[in-house]
Amino acid sequence: AQSVTQLDSQVPVFEEAPVELRCNYSSSVSVYLFWYVQYPNQGLQLLLKYLSGSTLVKSINGFEAEFNKSQTSFHLRKPSVHISDTAEYFCAVRRAGFQKLVFGTGTRLLVSP
Amino acid sequence: DAGVTQSPTHLIKTRGQQVTLRCSPKSGHDTVSWYQQALGQGPQFIFQYYEEEERQRGNFPDRFSGHQFPNYSSELNVNALLLGDSALYLCASSTWDRDGSPLHFGNGTRLTVT
Numbered sequence: 001a002q003s004v005t006q007l008d009s010q011v012p013v014f015e016e017a018p019v020e021l022r023c024n025y026s027s028s029v030s031v032y033l034f035w036y037v038q039y040p041n042q043g044l045q046l047l048l049k050y051l052s053g054s055t056l057v058k059s060i061n062g063f064e065a066e067f068n069k070s071q072t073s074f075h076l077r078k079p080s081v082h083i084s085d086t087a088e089y090f091c092a093v094r095r096a097g098f099q100k101l102v103f104g105t106g107t108r109l110l111v112s113p
Numbered sequence: 114d115a116g117v118t119q120s121p122t123h124l125i126k127t128r129g130q131q132v133t134l135r136c137s138p139k140s141g142h143d144t145v146s147w148y149q150q151a152l153g154q155g156p157q158f159i160f161q162y163y164e165e166e167e168r169q170r171g172n173f174p175d176r177f178s179g180h181q182f183p184n185y186s187s188e189l190n191v192n193a194l195l196l197g198d199s200a201l202y203l204c205a206s207s208t209w210d211r212d213g214s215p216l217h218f219g220n221g222t223r224l225t226v227t
Contacts, residue, residue, distance in 0.1 A: 043117075101205075105153075
């Protein structure tokens with residue numbers, strides 16, 4: 001079975017500072033990895049995904065994540081955050097060939113001026 | 114292009130009652146999954162429907178049941194509600210035969226059981 005660990009429940013950061021949200025997964029089979037963002041009182045929005053190929057994936061709003069198979073990690077990074085990035089971020093893993101997503105417990109990113 | 118739509122947005126029920134939540138998938142999608150998100154937690158997989166059949170199920174009791182209609186829309190039914198069923202229920206849609214295609218989520222139904 002797959003599992004996801006997001007060690008940081010909350011990450012406070014100042015605007016324009018860099019940030020890294022950590023995600024580690026465990027699986028004995030081939031998996032796909034995802035980051036979703038959830039704004040208050042809303043559903044989940046896909047931020048970025050890793051299926052295969054280049055281990056560095058990027059979103060249109062400046063986030064990036066790197067798949068590291070040896071460390072079973074998929075950390076999310078942004079070089080300069082904005083107030084509007086304040087949200088809950090969920091890392092998720094999905095076994096290749098299946099559609100069930102297994103989520104971590106989430107990391108709340110708090111960006112202050 | 115309408116995304117995933119869920120109804121109602123909020124619902125208050127009494128313990129022991131039954132509830133039905135509804136979901137319309139994103140245009141072009143044929144697979145619907147349901148997730149339960151308790152306060153402060155990540156979403157937990159309930160089950161998935163494709164071709165009107167339950168294809169995969171998470172660790173939820175039989176009180177949770179579902180249905181998928183020929184137009185791909187879906188319902189989630191919960192019987193004998195417990196206080197612990199209070200949560201945000203998320204519907205997600207995808208395409209069955211495209212391995213790796215991401216799930217698209219609706220905004221959820223907030224269920225409160227009193």
